[in-house]
Amino acid sequence: MPSTRVLPIDPVHPDRDALREAAAILRAGGLVAFPTETVYGLGANALDEDAVRRVFEAKGRPPVNPLIVHVTGETMVRGLVTDWSAEARTLAGRYWPGPLTLVLPKGSAVADVVTAGGSTVAVRAPGHPVALGLIREVGVPLAAPSANRSGQLSPTRAEHVLAGLDGRIDLILDGGPTPNGIESTVLDLTTTRPTLLRPGPIGISDLEATVGPIERRLGISPGPLPSPGLLLRHYAPRTPVELHLRDALDARIADLEGNKENFGVVFLGTRSEEKRIGLPLDPEAYATRLYDVLHHLDSLDLSRILVELPPDTDPWMAIRDRLIRAATR
Ligand code: TXA
Ligand code: MG
Numbered sequence: 359m360p361s362t363r364v365l366p367i368d369p370v371h372p373d374r375d376a377l378r379e380a381a382a383i384l385r386a387g388g389l390v391a392f393p394t395e396t397v398y399g400l401g402a403n404a405l406d407e408d409a410v411r412r413v414f415e416a417k418g419r420p421p422v423n424p425l426i427v428h429v430t431g432e433t434m435v436r437g438l439v440t441d442w443s444a445e446a447r448t449l450a451g452r453y454w455p456g457p458l459t460l461v462l463p464k465g466s467a468v469a470d471v472v473t474a475g476g477s478t479v480a481v482r483a484p485g486h487p488v489a490l491g492l493i494r495e496v497g498v499p500l501a502a503p504s505a506n507r508s509g510q511l512s513p514t515r516a517e518h519v520l521a522g523l524d525g526r527i528d529l530i531l532d533g534g535p536t537p538n539g540i541e542s543t544v545l546d547l548t549t550t551r552p553t554l555l556r557p558g559p560i561g562i563s564d565l566e567a568t569v570g571p572i573e574r575r576l577g578i579s580p581g582p583l584p585s586p587g588l589l590l591r592h593y594a595p596r597t598p599v600e601l602h603l604r605d606a607l608d609a610r611i612a613d614l615e616g617n618k619e620n621f622g623v624v625f626l627g628t629r630s631e632e633k634r635i636g637l638p639l640d641p642e643a644y645a646t647r648l649y650d651v652l653h654h655l656d657s658l659d660l661s662r663i664l665v666e667l668p669p670d671t672d673p674w675m676a677i678r679d680r681l682i683r684a685a686t687r
Contacts, residue, residue: 362524369533372488381495383528391505391519393533394484396457397512398519399502407469416526419508424474425501431483455485457542457559488533514649539646557676595656599685601667622655625666641673
């Protein structure tokens with residue numbers, strides 16, 4: 359494929375012509391990266407098996423890892439699942455469009471390639487005007503993983519998408535940086551109790567306030583993986599990442615300086631230099647910038663990136679999850 363085209367688009371009032379152009383590519387079975395409120399997604403017509411297969415190829419994604427199907431909302435989702443429970447309705451009513459992915463029993467309209475052969479399908483209505491406008495314009499659900507090569511960091515800017523997928527996809531809609539900055543919360547509703555498969559922008563305490571107790575199934579668990587995204591070593595920069603608590607971080611910095619190593623640091627604080635970057639103490643503001651900072655440091659050919667581990671509390675759960683995965687080799 360020749361090099362990938364980048365089309366700027368207003369993130370608040372997306373230009374209809376740009377959406378039409380992207381929709382035409384998707385209808386023809388092509389691949390379009392677009393901004394969502396979490397990270398950039400790599401979209402294909404979810405009802406076109408060949409197009410979906412191209413998504414796996416472009417990313418180098420193992421065929422055992424299923425894709426999230428993006429919809430405009432409840433009306434579109436009903437054709438894709440066999441059970442739209444009261445719980446699903448409540449959650450969608452409250453958090454859609456938004457960064458909550460629901461895992462539900464798959465209907466026959468969804469091809470096996472989308473769900474990696476599984477009997478469940480992950481669905482979400484994205485809360486970004488470009489993503490939502492694009493799905494409306496095409497009129498079909500879009501299968502869209504994060505728009506990065508498999509195993510690498512998710513993109514929060516069009517530049518990140520281009521760096522990973524140039525020449526492998528048809529178009530990138532460039533709507534600027536994505537607001538949430540980390541991937542959606544994934545909640546499985548096919549289990550006896552709802553099960554959190556991936557923490558994200560919508561916190562577990564908010565979800566529990568809506569649907570009652572939630573099972574946590576995070577990190578490596580014995581037995582078959584309930585969600586391939588639970589594989590560790592995911593969301594990782596190429597540069598090795600080390601996590602440290604504050605005191606240990608200072609000692610480690612002194613140590614590496616003594617060795618004249620060329621390393622990077624991400625800490626909780628306000629001052630920043632090119633290789634030592636302070637991120638806000640507020641988890642939402644931190645999440646917005648995290649991947650951009652890691653992409654930046656990853657481009658500097660450093661020996662390693664030291665990261666100060668944020669507190670072990672619920673509001674930091676999603677960020678700690680991504681950092682631990684990034685640090686796992
Ligand atoms: O915020 C997001 O969710 C972004 C934007 C583009 O929507 N998408 C995203 O997709 O992060 P991806 O493919 O990078 O991650 C989807 C996660 C993976 O961990 C995958 O294993 C899991 O969702 N998943 C997808 N379908 C599933 C299913 N049927 N059952 C369990 N887990 C599923
Ligand atoms: Mg991903």
